[in-house]
Amino acid sequence: MINPFTERNDTDSTDIALVESAQKGDREALEKLILRHQAWIYNIAMRMVLNPQIAEDVTQEVLIKVITKLSTFQGRSSFRTWLYRIVVNHVINMKKQCLEQVITDFKYYGNELDKTPDMDLPDRNSLPVDMQLIVEEAKIGCMTGMLLCLDREQRLIYILGEMFEVSDAVGSEIMEISRDNFRQKLSRARKDMYSFMNEKCGLINHNNPCRCARKTSAWIQAGYVDPNNLKFNANYVKRIKDVSQNKSKEICELMDEQYAQLFREHPFQDPPDFVNKMQGILHTEQFQQIFNYAD
Numbered sequence: 001m002i003n004p005f006t007e008r009n010d011t012d013s014t015d016i017a018l019v020e021s022a023q024k025g026d027r028e029a030l031e032k033l034i035l036r037h038q039a040w041i042y043n044i045a046m047r048m049v050l051n052p053q054i055a056e057d058v059t060q061e062v063l064i065k066v067i068t069k070l071s072t073f074q075g076r077s078s079f080r081t082w083l084y085r086i087v088v089n090h091v092i093n094m095k096k097q098c099l100e101q102v103i104t105d106f107k108y109y110g111n112e113l114d115k116t117p118d119m120d121l122p123d124r125n126s127l128p129v130d131m132q133l134i135v136e137e138a139k140i141g142c143m144t145g146m147l148l149c150l151d152r153e154q155r156l157i158y159i160l161g162e163m164f165e166v167s168d169a170v171g172s173e174i175m176e177i178s179r180d181n182f183r184q185k186l187s188r189a190r191k192d193m194y195s196f197m198n199e200k201c202g203l204i205n206h207n208n209p210c211r212c213a214r215k216t217s218a219w220i221q222a223g224y225v226d227p228n229n230l231k232f233n234a235n236y237v238k239r240i241k242d243v244s245q246n247k248s249k250e251i252c253e254l255m256d257e258q259y260a261q262l263f264r265e266h267p268f269q270d271p272p273d274f275v276n277k278m279q280g281i282l283h284t285e286q287f288q289q290i291f292n293y294a295d
Helices: 012-023 027-049 052-072 079-093 106-115 131-147 152-163 168-175 179-200 212-222 257-264 285-291
Strands: 236-239 267-269
Touching (some): 012 052, 012 079, 027 267, 079 168, 106 179, 131 152, 152 257, 168 179, 179 257
């Protein structure tokens, strides 16, 4: 799998060759371009909205924008910069999604955790999958929910800089801010996240009462965890740390690397096949005219 966020940007020459072919009407080149980037766009979207179905919709909306605007790409910037600025602008400006309207800040989220009762785990024989997968699903869901306590810009910078370990040089370019500003915003997001987890999360501070296993049954009853349909702990073969470039140490204050590693242990999820999902759209007259495709 390519990593489009490496500082050397070794992927750009291949991307540009595919773009040039796609602009000349090569549908196969366009499909290859989608396949190269769909997983990264989907994993960003997933962490912005916390819902696989909504993340699919967001990713498809972004890809349609990319395809529609591809003929305007003239190489004045790297393709990576051009593409992920479209991603950034879309996810920051899109309509607020369901959970964003509920989870407003860390205070609210902390209160909700405090109100969630501690319960024994369900009977293992009653579950369709291994108990540890269910507890892991609860943990990942809870930690991912913490991201919604950050505003959208902070959340996106945290996803890029902390989870995907994007350097300040690359992150600032994509976000269209200075490197200093990227570092400052990332630092604030880290401090907010660490402060909350240090106060509430038993994974970080063993004196805290909140434990994933103790909350799992309550979250199953509330519908936040569905043993029959895992949202977070399914459809992946790698974890974030396996696909990121591990460069963020240069801009990390290292107040406590432990909590950051917990996020990087989360799955890097395989996306749906957007080439296949979008075949109907790609065959419409509108898109055939854009690229002079001929069936």
